[in-house]
Amino acid sequence: MKSDADIIVVGGGPAGSAAAIHARQSGLTVIVIEADGQPRRRPGETLHSGAASILEQLGVREAFEHAIGGRYGSIQVEWSTARSSDRGSIPLAAASGFHIFRDKLDAVLIERAETLSADVRRPCRALRPIVRDQEVVGVETDSGPLEAPFVIDASGNGNWFRKSYPSRVDVLSPRLLARYGYCRVDDLRDFGSPSIKGDQSGWQWIARVSDDTLAWVSLALPGASARPVKPTALAALADVSPTRGADVTWKRADAYSGPGFFLVGDAAFQLDPAAGHGILRAMMSGIMATYQAAAAIKGRVGPDEAAQLYRGWMAEWWRRDTSALTEMYLRLDATWDRSSSTREHHQSEAGA
Numbered sequence: 001m002k003s004d005a006d007i008i009v010v011g012g013g014p015a016g017s018a019a020a021i022h023a024r025q026s027g028l029t030v031i032v033i034e035a036d037g038q039p040r041r042r043p044g045e046t047l048h049s050g051a052a053s054i055l056e057q058l059g060v061r062e063a064f065e066h067a068i069g070g071r072y073g074s075i076q077v078e079w080s081t082a083r084s085s086d087r088g089s090i091p092l093a094a095a096s097g098f099h100i101f102r103d104k105l106d107a108v109l110i111e112r113a114e115t116l117s118a119d120v121r122r123p124c125r126a127l128r129p130i131v132r133d134q135e136v137v138g139v140e141t142d143s144g145p146l147e148a149p150f151v152i153d154a155s156g157n158g159n160w161f162r163k164s165y166p167s168r169v170d171v172l173s174p175r176l177l178a179r180y181g182y183c184r185v186d187d188l189r190d191f192g193s194p195s196i197k198g199d200q201s202g203w204q205w206i207a208r209v210s211d212d213t214l215a216w217v218s219l220a221l222p223g224a225s226a227r228p229v230k231p232t233a234l235a236a237l238a239d240v241s242p243t244r245g246a247d248v249t250w251k252r253a254d255a256y257s258g259p260g261f262f263l264v265g266d267a268a269f270q271l272d273p274a275a276g277h278g279i280l281r282a283m284m285s286g287i288m289a290t291y292q293a294a295a296a297i298k299g300r301v302g303p304d305e306a307a308q309l310y311r312g313w314m315a316e317w318w319r320r321d322t323s324a325l326t327e328m329y330l331r332l333d334a335t336w337d338r339s340s341s342t343r344e345h346h347q348s349e350a351g352a
């Protein structure tokens with residue numbers, strides 16, 4: 001079989017770039033296909049404290065420190081339920097959380113992959129996987145076909161993979177819609193730490209992104225009468241961009257890996273932003289998938305075992321994240337359906 005590289009990665013966000021960097025660090029050849037010509041702004045500007053060691057491992061810590069818009073050392077939490085009201089602060093060791101615009105983070109990561117001689121092709125769009133004898137052997141792109149022993153889907157929630165591969169995405173929460181936006185701020189004193197406020201109608205998150213910009217995200221719980229809106233604490237601040245919406249319903253691919261492929265980051269599963277570490281999970285799953293692909297290419301494990309090890313690792317991550325979120329939502333809203341995240345096929349979006 002002709003191969004254009006050891007691995008083809010679709011998507012140059014945090015998951016795809018981390019996969020590509022780790023591939024090069026492991027001595028593998030890699031092609032990254034990214035649909036956007038340049039990194040662009042998108043939500044996900046608050047990085048969990050665990051990100052520092054992953055960024056170090058990827059060799060971007062110094063470039064990242066130059067690109068950040070600030071650090072935080074705690075998160076302010078305010079929870080009001082029908083029975084009680086709690087207010088407190090979750091401290092982090094040594095101001096270890098970060099704020100960064102996504103175009104800057106994505107640029108730092110993809111430039112590192114390019115420095116390590118990953119073949120980054122942008123703009124280039126993956127159209128469908130090339131499947132032979134039920135094994136994924138490459139990607140049909142808008143610039144022609146590419147073949148490799150492994151394809152890593154890091155395309156976020158676009159789900160291009162399902163267009164030809166008979167897989168399915170399970171929908172495992174009620175429909176959740178987040179609204180988000182950005183405001184200009186002159187005085188950051190009231191917004192030194194990120195904050196989350198929740199009650200029976202939903203939650204609101206506020207965090208700085210840079211010295212003069214705040215990001216907010218708001219989510220209404222199913223059945224709440226109010227729509228998610230800009231937090232009142234920011235009402236007097238000028239908007240930097242129009243309010244946008246994102247469908248953040250919990251979704252999971254029925255197979256995180258299989259013959260010739262791995263799904264990483266949001267392409268594997270998407271949770272709502274209250275999970276708090278989508279970027280960290282994206283980078284770590286990119287590294288883990290490449291680690292398993294490299295082990296299979298170098299003959300340390302069989303391809304089936306590599307795929308199975310990855311699936312088990314991601315399944316455990318899903319279980320932990322969804323049980324933490326479920327506990328949180330049950331506290332706010334006693335009617336939240338505890339069973340939905342563990343139900344096998346709550347509702348399926350069937351693939352082609």
Ligand SMILES: Cc1cc2nc3c(=O)[nH]c(=O)nc-3n(C[C@H](O)[C@H](O)[C@H](O)COP(=O)(O)OP(=O)(O)OC[C@H]3O[C@@H](n4cnc5c(N)ncnc54)[C@H](O)[C@@H]3O)c2cc1C
Pocket residue numbers: 010011012013014015016033034035036043044045046047048124125126127154155156157158160178179180217246248264265266267273276277278279280282
């Ligand atoms: C409102 C909101 C707020 C959030 N806040 C946070 C936060 O504060 N902290 C946090 O950790 N997480 C946050 N998240 C979650 C976080 O944004 C995601 O988990 C993260 O972006 C997933 O990274 P990824 O690399 O998997 O996908 P993405 O970041 O979506 O990257 C996918 C890439 O693939 C490319 N692509 C897509 N389709 C194709 C194709 N067919 N061909 C080629 N390229 C393609 C896209 O252009 C993109 O560059 C938030 C999410 C939302 C919706």
